[in-house]
Amino acid sequence: MSDRTGHVGFDRMFANGRLTVGLFLPLWPYTGDMAALRGQSALVQEAERAGFAAAWVRDIPLADASFGDVGQVYDPWSALTWLAAHTSTITLASGSVIFSLRHPIDLAKQAASIDHLSGGRLVLGIASGDRPSEFPAYGVDFESRGRRFREAVHAFRDLLKPSASGVDLLPKPVHGHIPLLVTGSSQQAPDWIAEHADGWLVYPGSTTTAEGPIALGKKAATWRGRIPGAAFKPVATNEWIDLMEDPLHPPTPLRGGFVLRTGTQGLLELLGRWQDVGINHCALGVQHGSRPAGEVLAQLGEEVVPHFPALETAAPQASAW
Template identity: 75%
Template sequence: MRAAAPASSWESHPGYARMFAPGELTVGLFLPLWPYQGEMAAMRGQTEIVQRAEGAGFAAAWVRDVPLADPGFGDVGQVYDPWTALTWLAAHTSRISLASGSVILPLRHPIDLAKQAASVDHLSGGRLVLGVASGDRPVEFPAYGLDHGARGARYREVVDSFRGLLGEERPGGASLLPKPVHGRIPLLVTGSSQQSPLWIAEHADGWLVYPGATATPEGPRALGDRIGAWRDLIPGGEFRPVATNEWIDLHEDPGHPPTPLRGGFVLRTGSRGLLELLGRWKAAGVNHAALGVQHGRRPAAEVVAQLAEEVVPHFPALASPAPLAPAW
């Protein structure tokens, strides 16, 4: 099983370096910016908002992998296939990191995953960062002819094969092209992904962790304890980044107090409360916060503009190597 790459080896990676550094926290934007409600035409306009976010200093744009629309879940992500959406974003942006939260590894063949990821990485100039998960929608697995209960073991196998294919592995004497711009693509394990904390510490290039409660200081403190315990397991104590996310309903009033909605799934808050939360996450060891605005009451463009003015300047994208010119 191939272990994670040393953190120092990612310093020249444009996508990773824009998002992650020890003791720093950056902010990203989760897509879609508003929910699908039955009409694809109504989803138009998000690209321009992402372009504005890139110019305002957001570190990353995130997409999700939701193959099938399960009525039991409701949320269908950005609707488009994640690789297609990432390719579109690569063509319409130039600096912002392109991230997945998250690709469902057990549903995919590692050759296809490696080919798609390396292609997007090249077409974006090396901006791809992959969150990878084991899958939380049981209905998808029988549709693929797979056993949902075996997803943990398959996850480990796919991680190993994916990295081998991007390296020098030659299955059947054939090799995979293209190779990633940086040689490897960072993998952020999502949640537990049916793995032990020790396995994640040894094999993940970073951890995409669920935030827990966010309306009071106790939640970030508990998250910090989890992060600290995990980082204690990392070989050699080297830096591995931690990312988390929150769905926010940003209030027009900067002073509106943090208020959990929908059982804590959404946080309604003013920008001052959000800044306090981000500061607590930073103190807890979080390095990147992906914010979703699709469950809020206000137009996404308005919310992103407020975030750009009142929040992102306090947690801007990091200085990073310029992406390479696209291969085509």
């Protein structure tokens, strides 16, 4: 069975036995000055030219000081729309939209609109949410997030199908559907994720020892063993890196393992191990690094991405609205 789906965004990122590299936004953190965030989309354009497979945005509705992370600050749909207008081939991805907090009609309308404006390049990482402070602000019970997530997934897909009721949601996705990657467990059983997700977005575990990728590969293989019909469904992960100029700088965990300080050689070895054990995509984040993002992206584009480039696909649909 072919793992090519005809969805240009999905197929740029994923193929059986291959690993591609994406880029997590923001490229540098918000420190209280919105003007200081300017210039990131220009670097995404450079990443597209360098062969990165995807640009990822996050969904963090409210800044919670206890988490210390506000993402790219902008609403993910707005950020993705901006990127759709300023790029032409790179996949636009979310990591991850909180399906349990949003109405399915709004989710489907926004996603299908961005999919059209990007020519069919949208891939959604989705989650049930893990920040308890956001739920009462929406008037939603935190403990209901698993049920609400399942209901939203089913309703989202139904809304994107043609309707015979006389009341319909437009536009429909360019390729007939929008791939959904479930993040972590999202309060669901593994069998449910294996059946209903188009792929799995999973946390990497240890990245400084050979045992870490082996454990991640076993987790991916166990999940894939639950997929009905043994169909190919990709597994993606992410890593925050502090890339050193010295290519031989040894992999070193920072902030309790949340950030990996490494040279190019250590990063290539990690990505190669992940590819060998069945991981199909890694979204790299550089915002916690010690060097300017532009320098790091240039180094990644020259020394890393050519080993794990975006996959060949048909051209996205023209979308000069």
